[in-house]
Amino acid sequence: MATYYTADYIMPVTSPPIKGGVVALDEKGLIVGVYHSSDPQLQDKKLIRHKGVLTPGFVNGHCHLELSHMKGKVAKGTGLPKFLNAVMSERTASQEAINQAMVEADKAMFAKGIQVVGDHVNTTVSAKVKAQSPICYHTFVELLGFDPAVADDRVDQARDIEYDFEPQRTSITPHAAYSCSKKLLRSLSDKVDANNIFSLHNQESDEENKFFRYKRGEFLDFYKENNISHDHVTANGKNALQNSIQFLPAENRLLLIHNTYTAPKDMDYVTRIGRDVYYCLCPKANQYIEGRLPKIQSFVLSKQKIMIGTDSLASNDTLDVLEELKTIHEAFTDLSFETTLSWATINGAKALKLDDKYGSLEVGKSPGLLLIKDLDGLTITAEAAVQRIV
Ligand SMILES: [Zn+2]
Incomplete structure (x- = not known):
């Protein structure tokens, strides 16, 4: 069973940031999908929403x-x-x-x-x-x-x-x-x-x-x-x-x-x-x-x-x-x-x-998943903080 995470942006690192993107990980932390917000594959999926930016570990x-x-x-x-x-x-x-x-x-x-x-x-x-x-x-x-x-x-x-x-x-x-x-x-x-x-x-x-x-x-x-x-x-x-x-x-x-x-x-x-x-x-x-x-x-x-x-x-x-x-x-x-x-x-x-x-959010990798909070858009601030999601 995969869990689907979304945030203001996801930053896969090896590809451009995706506004409102979604990343799916299985129970072992393996990435099984990276999606744009409008992807039809997400239709019946329950999303866990975060405020901030999701990045790899x-x-x-x-x-x-x-x-x-x-x-x-x-x-x-x-x-x-x-x-x-x-x-x-x-x-x-x-x-x-x-x-x-x-x-x-x-x-x-x-x-x-x-x-x-x-x-x-x-x-x-x-x-x-x-x-x-x-x-x-x-x-x-x-x-x-x-x-x-x-x-x-x-x-x-x-x-x-x-x-x-x-x-x-x-x-x-x-x-x-x-x-x-x-x-x-x-x-x-x-x-x-x-x-x-x-x-x-x-x-x-x-x-x-x-x-x-x-x-x-x-x-x-x-x-x-x-x-x-x-x-x-x-x-x-x-x-x-x-x-x-x-x-x-x-x-x-x-x-x-x-x-x-x-x-x-x-x-x-x-x-x-x-x-x-x-x-x-x-x-x-x-x-x-x-x-x-x-x-x-x-x-x-x-x-x-x-x-x-x-x-x-x-x-x-x-x-x-x-x-x-x-x-x-x-x-x-x-x-x-x-x-x-x-x-x-x-x-x-x-x-x-x-x-x-x-090192990146790509299908087949297990890079960990972080939430970076209190950014200004995609700009780092003195208040920015990191929270481990996976
Ligand atoms: Zn040293």
């Missing part, structure tokens, strides 16, 4: 569930190197506190309409929560190791962690240019197959660029404080992105996370070398750590594939995709909700290779 492209206990623990506006130090020193907590925080964060994400999450881990602690969650997680096991001497062991260690997350979706990913040596990136490239999706923290801070271009800036202090050698790096005048992407295999899907200081010339470089890249924006985390947003218009102008992430509760006070969209719309007023909704749904689903099931 959100895809949160970037999170660290295992840092959920760190909400409010890290100072705002310090810049990235100091933020990283604070996370490393504050991250220890009891197993119970960590677990409780993850369970709550997972529940909150589902309630706020999130259907799919791309989630980074350094440990196996989140495996159980994920296995029991209604959310579909893709887990990225992070590789860290700036000292070339440790490169060989790290990939095998990551494999061990990855094993705990099966049979769910997993891959091994370098953490960031500033935390992975060239040798580690090459070793990873040798050991993964073409299906392994990478998710790399990229140009979250201009200090990353300064380090690789000139070997100057706050990362020198960061390495010194943490006893990490950077002797193997020579200043080469190139930004952090160019210093990492060239050592990763060309055929693998790559998600670039943050991109707060990514310039058009970086995007041109990625396009020129023919990489399959998605740019994941986490605006509230950028405001939290660096006090600024990426220049989103330049990504739009160069027609990049954009997706949305929340990052973790170490750098955000919510794991709420709608709040991320509000932050974007407040700063970039000429963007339409239709555009940013595609970033928050189908683009993330495609990036994680889950668009056969998620």
Whole structure:
């Protein structure tokens, strides 16, 4: 038995919004029909009416569930190197506190309409929560190791962690240019197959660029404080992105996370070398750590594939995709909700290779169903709120 839902608009995402449209889902949440209001097939059907806009569930492209206990623990506006130090020193907590925080964060994400999450881990602690969650997680096991001497062991260690997350979706990913040596990136490239999706923290801070271009800036202090050698790096005048992407295999899907200081010339470089890249924006985390947003218009102008992430509760006070969209719309007023909704749904689903099931209201998919309330027509407002219907 299907249930028929209608609202002021339905936004299927992969096709234009339908005024007064209807979407039908079976008892398992599978979409069995998408209709215009005048469709004769609806004649004898009982419709459940909502005020607002019906959309598919959100895809949160970037999170660290295992840092959920760190909400409010890290100072705002310090810049990235100091933020990283604070996370490393504050991250220890009891197993119970960590677990409780993850369970709550997972529940909150589902309630706020999130259907799919791309989630980074350094440990196996989140495996159980994920296995029991209604959310579909893709887990990225992070590789860290700036000292070339440790490169060989790290990939095998990551494999061990990855094993705990099966049979769910997993891959091994370098953490960031500033935390992975060239040798580690090459070793990873040798050991993964073409299906392994990478998710790399990229140009979250201009200090990353300064380090690789000139070997100057706050990362020198960061390495010194943490006893990490950077002797193997020579200043080469190139930004952090160019210093990492060239050592990763060309055929693998790559998600670039943050991109707060990514310039058009970086995007041109990625396009020129023919990489399959998605740019994941986490605006509230950028405001939290660096006090600024990426220049989103330049990504739009160069027609990049954009997706949305929340990052973790170490750098955000919510794991709420709608709040991320509000932050974007407040700063970039000429963007339409239709555009940013595609970033928050189908683009993330495609990036994680889950668009056969998620990311749009199409027959045969089970993407979840959300009601976005208090919009102004199809324009997002500060008061807009999300309610999960399915
Ligand atoms: Zn992150």
